[in-house]
Amino acid sequence: MKADPTHQVQLLDVAELDRRVAQLRHQRSTLPELAEIAALTAERTALTDQVRDARIVVDDLTVEQAKADREVEQVRTRRERDRTRMDTGQITNPKDLERMQHELVSLERRISTLEDAELEVMEKLEEAQQVLDGLGIRADDIDARLAELVAARDEKQAGIDASLAEVTAARGPAVDGVPDALLALYERLREQKGIGAALLRARQCGGCNMTLDASELSRIRSAPVDEVVRCEECQRILVRTDESGL
Numbered sequence: 001m002k003a004d005p006t007h008q009v010q011l012l013d014v015a016e017l018d019r020r021v022a023q024l025r026h027q028r029s030t031l032p033e034l035a036e037i038a039a040l041t042a043e044r045t046a047l048t049d050q051v052r053d054a055r056i057v058v059d060d061l062t063v064e065q066a067k068a069d070r071e072v073e074q075v076r077t078r079r080e081r082d083r084t085r086m087d088t089g090q091i092t093n094p095k096d097l098e099r100m101q102h103e104l105v106s107l108e109r110r111i112s113t114l115e116d117a118e119l120e121v122m123e124k125l126e127e128a129q130q131v132l133d134g135l136g137i138r139a140d141d142i143d144a145r146l147a148e149l150v151a152a153r154d155e156k157q158a159g160i161d162a163s164l165a166e167v168t169a170a171r172g173p174a175v176d177g178v179p180d181a182l183l184a185l186y187e188r189l190r191e192q193k194g195i196g197a198a199l200l201r202a203r204q205c206g207g208c209n210m211t212l213d214a215s216e217l218s219r220i221r222s223a224p225v226d227e228v229v230r231c232e233e234c235q236r237i238l239v240r241t242d243e244s245g246l
Contacts, residue, residue, distance in 0.1 A: 025164070033153040065122060198239065200245075201244060208231060
């Protein structure tokens with residue numbers, strides 16, 4: 001392929017803009033905030049499930065405690081009623097009094113058993129509530145941190161996007177005048193290699209950083225100035241200038 005040397009040199013400006021675009025896109029996709037946001041988002045999702053499960057435990061224990069409270073209160077009410085009947089002389093039959101006394105003893109044992117069960121449920125409920133509260137605090141901390149990270153990410157991405165827009169806008173004028181065939185070759189190589197053209201500087205390819213051997217340099221040196229030469233190693237367009245060391 002033949003192309004005016006000035007158009008070949010022009011490709012270096014285009015390549016630099018493309019390199020800058022690739023650099024900015026990489027920078028945008030690898031912001032440190034992104035990894036932390038992903039990790040915290042995953043943790044927050046898992047935490048939501050944990051909060052749900054912990055809340056179910058608290059709700060179940062709350063119902064269980066309310067039931068235990070009612071049972072204790074019912075037995076206490078019955079005990080107080082029987083005591084009142086005995087204390088006010090409503091029961092005068094000796095056998096009925098004896099039976100009532102035995103019943104009071106049974107009620108006291110029943111109350112003691114129920115109170116122990118009630119206390120056990122209260123302790124479980126307190127522990128479950130502490131777990132739920134702890135999960136809620138962690139969730140709040142994550143939400144606050146995520147808000148900070150998202151704000152920082154958005155600010156950085158906005159700056160990068162502005163730079164991308166500026167560099168992208170500069171590419172149009174940079175390729176102006178480059179022959180279609182040369183530009184098509186460059187674009188094809190850019191898609192394959194990331195960089196389509198590179199400067200031959202001090203006998204080294206600026207694309208793959210390989211130092212050209214004597215025979216390759218001799219071939220390039222003898223090529224016409226309008227010949228589009230390619231790196232033997234990476235196949236990129238090699239642009240010759242006064243820095244090439246030929």
